[in-house]
Amino acid sequence: MKILFLSLFICITSLLFAQPKIEFNAQKSNNGITLFATNQEYCPVSVKMKLNINNLVSDKGNEFIIVVPAKTSNYFLVDLKKDNPLNSYSYAYDVASTFGDVTLTNYDTNLAYNLPYQKNEEYKVQQGYFGKYTHQNDRALDFEMPIGTMVSAARSGIIITQIEHNTKHCANSSCLGYNNYIEILHSDGTIANYSHLKYKSCKFKLGDFVKAGDVIAESGETGYTSGPHLHFLVYLPSFDHKKTIATLFKINDGKEFSLLEEKQFYLRNY
Numbered sequence: 001m002k003i004l005f006l007s008l009f010i011c012i013t014s015l016l017f018a019q020p021k022i023e024f025n026a027q028k029s030n031n032g033i034t035l036f037a038t039n040q041e042y043c044p045v046s047v048k049m050k051l052n053i054n055n056l057v058s059d060k061g062n063e064f065i066i067v068v069p070a071k072t073s074n075y076f077l078v079d080l081k082k083d084n085p086l087n088s089y090s091y092a093y094d095v096a097s098t099f100g101d102v103t104l105t106n107y108d109t110n111l112a113y114n115l116p117y118q119k120n121e122e123y124k125v126q127q128g129y130f131g132k133y134t135h136q137n138d139r140a141l142d143f144e145m146p147i148g149t150m151v152s153a154a155r156s157g158i159i160i161t162q163i164e165h166n167t168k169h170c171a172n173s174s175c176l177g178y179n180n181y182i183e184i185l186h187s188d189g190t191i192a193n194y195s196h197l198k199y200k201s202c203k204f205k206l207g208d209f210v211k212a213g214d215v216i217a218e219s220g221e222t223g224y225t226s227g228p229h230l231h232f233l234v235y236l237p238s239f240d241h242k243k244t245i246a247t248l249f250k251i252n253d254g255k256e257f258s259l260l261e262e263k264q265f266y267l268r269n270y
């Protein structure tokens with residue numbers, strides 16, 4: 001029973017991810033209103049907008065999705081033109097937003113990722129894709145490693161989220177909000193998540209470009225977890241549950257590529 005308990009790593013869910021910093025504004029025109037968005041993030045932000053309009057006609061329908069480029073001010077969203085110019089009008093909208101481009105469907109499927117730790121180190125995948133403890137719905141990997149292990153980028157990209165102020169952990173949902181994590185946007189639009197990182201251990205700044213193999217943080221056990229480990233996954237942006245994807249890794253001397261399997265040890269000797 002004890003072994004079973006120790007191996008039961010509980011991880012975060014997508015519910016926890018930070019919300020993008022995006023603002024909306026409206027400008028009046030002679031014949032209606034135009035809506036714009038300002039995206040302060042280092043990655044594109046997808047916006048799903050639902051309009052509730054009165055005596056206005058939208059050029060995009062009443063429900064639409066727009067991808068607002070990174071670091072862009074006053075990006076055009078929609079024109080709302082008066083239907084009957086003599087009458088008054090009103091408008092309201094609901095928005096959902098998420099990091100990345102939700103329209104993405106093609107991504108690099110043959111690229112081999114680096115194991116997310118330093119050369120000459122070897123760790124065990126404690127829980128693998130669709131693992132029965134907490135990965136039932138995800139292609140996620142839990143690398144069992146002591147607190148303070150150097151975590152390196154599995155693939156090059158831009159750091160788009162970095163949370164490192166948390167200190168707490170526990171094995172129940174009351175600790176969901178205490179996860180320290182980094183997210184990296186790759187050149188194909190996929191995003192990697194590195195979770196349960198050690199307090200104040202991040203080595204780069206938000207918006208920095210990191211190369212595969214760069215040490216980005218130290219592993220820890222923050223958040224909803226029952227033991228020290230690195231939780232790693234790659235996903236396609238989505239408004240709903242993240243669409244996690246399978247990724248090949250370079251193993252041993254780096255010339256072999258493999259999907260990683262639960263309970264196996266993987267050496268990074270490259």
Ligand SMILES: [Zn+2]
Nearest residue numbers: 011141142231
């Ligand atoms: Zn996990």
